[in-house]
Amino acid sequence: MKIALDAMSGDFAPISTVKGAIEALQEIEGLEIILVGKEGIIKEELKKYKYDTKRIEIKNADEIIEMTDDPVKAVREKKNSSMNVCIDLVKEKIAQASVSCGNTGALLASSQLKLKRIKGVLRPAIAVLFPNKKEQGTLFLDLGANSDSKPEFLNQFATMGSKYMEIFSGKKNPKVALLNIGEEETKGNELTRETYALLKENKDIDFYGNIESTKIMDGEVDVVVTDGYTGNVLLKTSEGVGKFIFHIVKEAIMESWISKLGALLIKGAMKKVKKKTEASEYGGAIFLGLSELSLKAHGNSNSRAIKNALKVASKFIELNFIEELRKTMEVE
């Protein structure tokens, strides 16, 4: 099992990526990693660790796609960037999966450009596991691969999302809901009303109906389908609201010594909360519908997040995820 890791990607690269790779080797048996990026820098970083040298190789890539780069332009012009080379390695079947924390738009463009879609899939979607009140997360898609969507795309996202939860989380008959602004069939905009009609007839899923975004974190459903524009707004709203709440809580607490003392006493509990809500625990996003595995970890990934993303990628490989998904989508 070989995974290509974009060693130059993310806010804390290459320290976080190399450390995460080493930690992943310790936890995942049979894993081999190709660290992709500037060879000299990676070698220097690797010197910090003791590891089985047979399980890590370096693939030199001189360029780096920055977060501020124009996605499509960067993919075309920075051919020898660590991100592009990672996807190339997957395309050439040298690696079975790629993990990058880089520019989401560029990674999507590179993955879509270089990797084929699974036969029958109209559009790939960005899928992410969200935390919820229950043990297993809720799978959300699309979180931004297609800003202009069609009902047929969303219908396929539902099928792919359901299959994802079945294969990856071992969930039987996952409940699939359509994000909407009301529970009734007639609610929403043109896109959601037309999608509802298709989902009702979709035999590959257990359709729950509409779900409002007040309830998405209750864990009542396993998969929530929406268009990429709305999904992206939802994802970023969650992030914004989370940050805002912690900001004003901190501000209020700092106003008196009593509450400062209180804050010290709940520190342990807050760590657990952070762990439950942090993106790093969920191993990042996957471009669902492509015929190879391309994973995106959060831009601010620490080594733990990198390790978790590598774990998720390994699990996808072990479960033969792409082949399983292919079986469903090709009969469609």
Place this chain on the structure above:
Amino acid sequence: MKIALDAMSGDFAPISTVKGAIEALQEIEGLEIILVGKEGIIKEELKKYKYDTKRIEIKNADEIIEMTDDPVKAVREKKNSSMNVCIDLVKEKIAQASVSCGNTGALLASSQLKLKRIKGVLRPAIAVLFPNKKEQGTLFLDLGANSDSKPEFLNQFATMGSKYMEIFSGKKNPKVALLNIGEEETKGNELTRETYALLKENKDIDFYGNIESTKIMDGEVDVVVTDGYTGNVLLKTSEGVGKFIFHIVKEAIMESWISKLGALLIKGAMKKVKKKTEASEYGGAIFLGLSELSLKAHGNSNSRAIKNALKVASKFIELNFIEELRKTMEVE
């Protein structure tokens, strides 16, 4: 100054509504209130308080529109409902504003059906002040009046929103942003791209550009414009994420007595946080673009929220808000 209050609306009516009305009288000089609903019940409730009886009258309305009622049907069939009668009072210019905590869809339908649009306004929008890191909130619209929107609607929402902040908050040249999934002009879906082009040319606003939903609570802009579907998802996501965070924080805190003690010590600080984030502090939503004032307070309004909604309504009346808005929209 006379305001019609839907005394039967909201989770805690009529206790909350009548109490809120009494509190409002104490704070707002020159205010008179028409309590609309079942006369017997309201009279019974009023017995609890001492107040200037000249400032409160009761308008009997036998029916109640429930939260579960179909909006359009309820408005048509429950003609003598407290909500419909409130809007009628405004329509007949007996009251200068209406406040209700009832079914949003029904209130929107009733207001749209009975009250005219300001000349030149294509569609009314639901506008709400959101808390942010700064003193003044950020005005969001549309939060659900139009699930299928057009660029021209959004362009008008921008003008109306800007005018709102100017008149209501005394803000000079309010910054107006378009909600989007990226900052560049080319980002987003068809609707946002076409709207961007219009906003750039809109001389009635100070256009900031696109804003992502991670940043909406920073307080960098004064008005955020979006379509009713996305706005409604955003509103409900904020609510859902907020509830989720407080849920898991509470769960984590309850696990040990140390953190339970800590929680006691930060109780005062948390009250401040609650106050800052609660809808009740912001006086509810307004249907912007109608030629009369119809305000919607949160369904779970306590008396304080009712009082705040009445305060906001009074301020709108005092500022001659509708006339001011009319001046801008009619020249459009």
